[in-house]
Amino acid sequence: MNERGLRIGLPILLLALVVIGWDLVVRAFAIPPYVLPGPELVAATLLADAGLLWQSLLVTLTITFEGFLLAAFGGIALAIAFNQWRLVEYSLYPYAVILQVTPIVAVAPLLLIYLPQPLAVLACAWIVAFFPVLANTTLGLNSVDHNLIALFDLYKASRWQVLWNLKLPAALPQMLAGLRIAGGLSLIGAVVAEIAAGSAGAGSGLAYRIAESGYRLNIPRMFAALLLLSLAGVAIFFALSALSHLALRRWHESAIKRES
């Protein structure tokens, strides 16, 4: 089998084995569904609750997407500000780090006290996602070829020209790497906030469904919602990888296939 076939075939084979094993264990030990539902039951629940779960998925995805967009724009804008004005970087960078290293699970309940619930969830998604964009873009903006900067100096390029024609394109690979991380993280941020808000009782996203189903011992629905969440994460990752590939395929080493 060729390389590509193996890359796609092997994970699928492994998945099939795990699902079969899971099914066999559930049947062999007659495990009740409120402890561990079999794959068949999870699939059936997914279909039966499709309407409800789909609604919840949309809620979570909307928050994730909004959080991601805010993180992308905020992170890139702040990185540009850091790059252009050193004093801004000195003043704000420590706080960006503090925001990043403080566990979001601990921050979410506080945010829920001070902000309306949807806004708090959005804030969580943003806080988790924006740092990798900021850090990666900053790195990219600062690693421009020195000779190219000298060349721009030689032709008396303005600050704006250096930023627009040189630094931003040069930082694009790192920026996209940051965005790829941020996509997954904004989903995590949204889920954490929904779970935290779940006890406050006003949510309807997928994570809230998981918490709610947990209280009701509706374990098959927990699994079904978890499956959807994980599929959403995978979809976000692939979408952003594709975007990155499209933007870099003509020139960046990371996106170019090597022939051996």
Added chain:
Amino acid sequence: MSPPRPTVVSLRNVGKTFKSGTVALDDFNLDVRAGEFVSLLGPSGCGKSTALRIIAGLSTESAGAVEGPEGKIGFVFQEPTLMPWADVAANVRLPLTLTHADDAQSRDAVTQALARVGLADFAAAYPRELSGGMKMRASIARALVTEPELLLMDEPFAALDEITRFKLNNDLLGVWQELRRTVVFVTHSVFESVYLSQRIVVMTPRPGRVFTEIAIPAPYPRDERFRTSADYAGFCRLVSEALARAMIAGGAA
């Protein structure tokens, strides 16, 4: 002898000390006359690149006086220094883009510059698709696109294989004879400097000073016949000996 031509660049007692305390240049004197091809020859770290960057205005002297250049400058770095995200045409066009040049004129200038270095068919290629020699050609085309009075070249061919280097040497001489711009060429290769230049400035290492100047009065056009001639070998011996003495004078071996 041709009549004396105006001086384009004049460095008087120029010194450059870096923050680290390294003295790159000390009491460095150089006059470059319009239309001439002059090489700065010396070992690595003798300050020749520093001198070139001071002429370009990319670095400022710590002592002495620099006059000129008045007109436009083209600079070719040791690396091709192309923007990997832009195709060859956009790379060559960069100096015109930065000075907001007229669109149609820019396109003509880019086409002309690419044709001059033999890259007419590669306008839409990306740098990574080019060989080392072709990247350097693109870099030279970019330096030429503004039609500069003065072309500064910082060991542009040092990283290329010999066959490619010889080819680019010939092509560079072709361009120079056609355009008759002033060229200051930095190199650590005796053979390259003799082949290309009308005048070679031999430098001492640490600190960089002018050790001696040697004129190479061989006529142009120079080609492979010149490269294999007894004249060429003689000049090379002369310059090699001067360089050896410069190394001893500079206290390095």
